[in-house]
Amino acid sequence: MSGPRILCVCSDEGIELFGSRGCSTHLREMCQAFKSLGCVVKLLVANSQGQKDPSFHVEYELVPPVRSKKLGYDLRKLLTNRRFSRRLRELVGQFRPDIIYERYDLYSSAAANIASRTHTTYVLEVNAPLIDEMRGLLHFPRLANSYQRRTFRKADLLIGVSDTICSMLRTIAPDSHVLLVENGVNEDVFNVGVSGEEVRRLYGVDGKLVVGCTGSLRGRQGIDTLVRAASILLSERDDVRFLVVGGGNNLQRYRQMAQDWGLSDKFLLVGSVPSTEVPSYIAASDVCVAPYAPSANFYLSPMKIREYVAMRKPIVASDVPQIAKTIRDNVDGLLARPGDEKDLASKIAVMLDDAALRDRLARTGHERWAGKLSWLNCARRVLDAMKGKVGG
Template identity: 30%
Template sequence: MRIAYICCDPGIPVFGTKGASVHIQEVVRELRSIGHEVALYAVRSGKHVPDDLTDLELHLEAVADVEPAEREQAQAHAAERIVSRVIADGADLVYERYSLFSTALADITAATGVPGILEVNAPLIDEQRRHRSLVDASGAAQVLHRQVAAARATVCVSDPVADWVRRRTADLPDANDVVGRIHTVPNGVSVRRIQPQPEDPDRVVVTFVGTLKPWHGVADLITAAALARQSWSLRIIGDGPEMDSLRAQAGRLGVEVDFRGAVAPQDIPTHVAGSAIGVAPYPDLGGGEQQYFSPMKVLEYLAAGLAVVASDVGQVPQLLED
């Protein structure tokens, strides 16, 4: 089967270091491993192409980094170009990672009759409005309606995300039928890519892997290291907008932190090696803001054989026991 995998989210480089990038690569990898031909259609590439995906068919329709209103329109136009390309190339199945302004799945399935699967990873409309900038909220809502209505199945990474999709599409004419096509499929982890490795025999290494953003709680982790009664080594693997402030905080508190920066997914095992504990210190932001997480980092820590310390929020309690 030829599968067109589509990602029209300009915030996700398909060959990047973000968790979303890893997720795309792993889904593509698994589809190929069971014999399917996969073509990837995206708006942003990234520079960290894994060795086993160098032969992946990739089609790019770039989105310019412009003002929010223009950027939203540019995303829609890029999706339209991808629709034309997929129809010309042919596909037996369309698999699209939901993004705010792409109706590629709906347009392709309507034109060709092939089935489509929509993957929803976050309540993007709410997230974009809260943390970034959303100009055309009405248009984004219409996109979600069209995509979910057209999809043969909508797969969501957590129950809260699935509930969000149901609420947002409750006014569809065939809402009862749509609800039956919305499913929860939690994130997984590749136990081929990540395997247990020996701990450092001379020190306890506590490691965080992820993008350095406020909702990951890395500032709290550094504060905890400063207050710790026992000595342990702190390693932070990842980059992001909080990097400078976290470095300054560590210096101010006298905490020695091994900042590794952004690391290609295939190199994560090398940088995790020697660790004893993996941490996911999500802060409690109140309400349901963060409850949709299906934290890949926790699964990766477990696959690496690490003890895990994580906040009792979101989906974490479903993965860990005291």
């Protein structure tokens, strides 16, 4: 017997379906996980760009967003929402979903409204405080807040990817059912069997200790702190190389920063790589880092931490609550003070200099979390929470 029919929706034109960023991975993996659990899944997206993933077998359809720069940000979003509304009305009649599962975007009220009118169960996944993130682009923040509040309160289930997001959801929609579902990992892709030998040869780091970091290069990722920590570490030794994977607007700035510090040949910023190649870069690393910047409102659910753990890698990460839930200091990894390059350099050095410590921490984390952080478990938690609600 098949599971529920799920119509997944993502109207955010900034999320490439086949992109290499975490948001793209999250979108693909949740859809794929629902399908793997026996659900019939169809996906509606605003951006299908990126390098096609041959392992992605979910049927998807593109609704082109409004991109005209002559229009303000809010108006573009509202007009894109209208396009999604028209197509969703047709699809609900044709596909007859039991659940509409949406990744939230600003002004994306179409799915909530249509689910309400057709008595279809509506699940809304919220990954970031978008009004705060996009405040510099919003012309009408009060209108965006109004749309957000109404949309949140129409959901049969609100999903937050971190404790901070869940707290925000409970404040905005106090009567709604809120479920914490942190980001997952595809353990068929990220596992101890992946080889990093080709990557090590490609970048000439054979015989060196490699410190690896993956993910987007936004400011909150703490790459500037990592560059400064690398400068401290590399001033004392020549047996270490840093391998940083990820793209974004800050890539050239960090490359210039590394050059200014005289680290160009030792701090390698390789840019974006296809998501299918990320595991080989992690495999090439002796120590993996997640040097997140200090934040009073850390709302991320770091995907890289789960990928490192799945590949049984020793980890040095920023000591923030959302990470400390997974990585216990000196048990599953080492935690450094966020934004403190000296502490980060010290913790990396301790890890590099002690192979037994690296092995112990990596094994403890892997054994503790093996099988528990998968995208399948994420999807299963959503479906379990919806039992008795579907069709209501």
